[in-house]
Amino acid sequence: MKINIRAEAPQDYTAIREANDKAFEQQNEGRLIEALRALPEFIPELSLVAEHHGKIIGHILFSPVEIRGKQTVHQALALAPMAVLPEYQGRGIGTQLVEEGLRQARQMGFGAVIVLGHEWFYPRFGFRPASRWNIRSPFPVPDAAFLALELRQGALQGVKGMVKYLRPFEEV
Numbered sequence: 073m074k075i076n077i078r079a080e081a082p083q084d085y086t087a088i089r090e091a092n093d094k095a096f097e098q099q100n101e102g103r104l105i106e107a108l109r110a111l112p113e114f115i116p117e118l119s120l121v122a123e124h125h126g127k128i129i130g131h132i133l134f135s136p137v138e139i140r141g142k143q144t145v146h147q148a149l150a151l152a153p154m155a156v157l158p159e160y161q162g163r164g165i166g167t168q169l170v171e172e173g174l175r176q177a178r179q180m181g182f183g184a185v186i187v188l189g190h191e192w193f194y195p196r197f198g199f200r201p202a203s204r205w206n207i208r209s210p211f212p213v214p215d216a217a218f219l220a221l222e223l224r225q226g227a228l229q230g231v232k233g234m235v236k237y238l239r240p241f242e243e244v
């Protein structure tokens with residue numbers, strides 16, 4: 073299926089919210105995106121939409137996080153949330169959104185990405201349990217669902233600690 077993936081623009085905000093509401097069957101993620109967008113840390117170039125014949129059918133967002141050790145702080149990205157409209161799922165759109173997002177993030181110079189999500193989806197992109205680096209989630213989650221990926225080989229070497237998400241994540 074031919075789709076176009078590009079950075080969000082203001083005219084997409086409503087469709088992004090609707091895609092998330094429908095994919096998650098709740099409004100938390102749509103609200104989260106809007107709260108994140110209001111922050112100075114928000115990176116619009118890493119809020120990507122998948123467009124098919126002019127219709128927004130999927131969305132992915134990466135936002136900055138810190139990995140805080142006892143005496144160290146490392147910058148990274150969190151992939152969250154991502155959504156594909158239910159009627160378009162299972163056709164490779166989610167895969168294309170992740171691949172394009174990772175490519176953009178690498179190009180922007182980020183070293184690593186954290187994701188809390190489906191263990192059946194993210195390992196295909198190279199994500200592995202974050203516990204292998206001693207990177208911990210601030211939320212109680214199963215080990216297999218909290219994953220990390222190096223965008224640059226060795227970027228997580230020696231990095232450990234607790235992931236600090238932007239504040240709106242604590243309110244979801």
Ligand SMILES: CC(C)(COP(=O)(O)OP(=O)(O)OC[C@H]1O[C@@H](n2cnc3c(N)ncnc32)[C@H](O)[C@@H]1OP(=O)(O)O)[C@@H](O)C(=O)NCCC(=O)NCCS
Nearest residue numbers: 095096154155156161162163164165166167188189190192
């Ligand atoms: C997760 C999501 C974004 C994936 O988007 P998508 O366009 O369906 O993704 P793709 O088609 O590229 O790939 C989906 C893969 O997961 C597989 N899959 C789907 N549901 C699955 C399940 N319950 N268990 C195991 N595998 C599953 C599909 O078979 C497919 O694998 P394949 O490529 O080997 O056939 C989409 O399902 C979605 O929006 N879900 C609801 C919101 C959500 O959970 N977001 C992610 C939060 S971490």
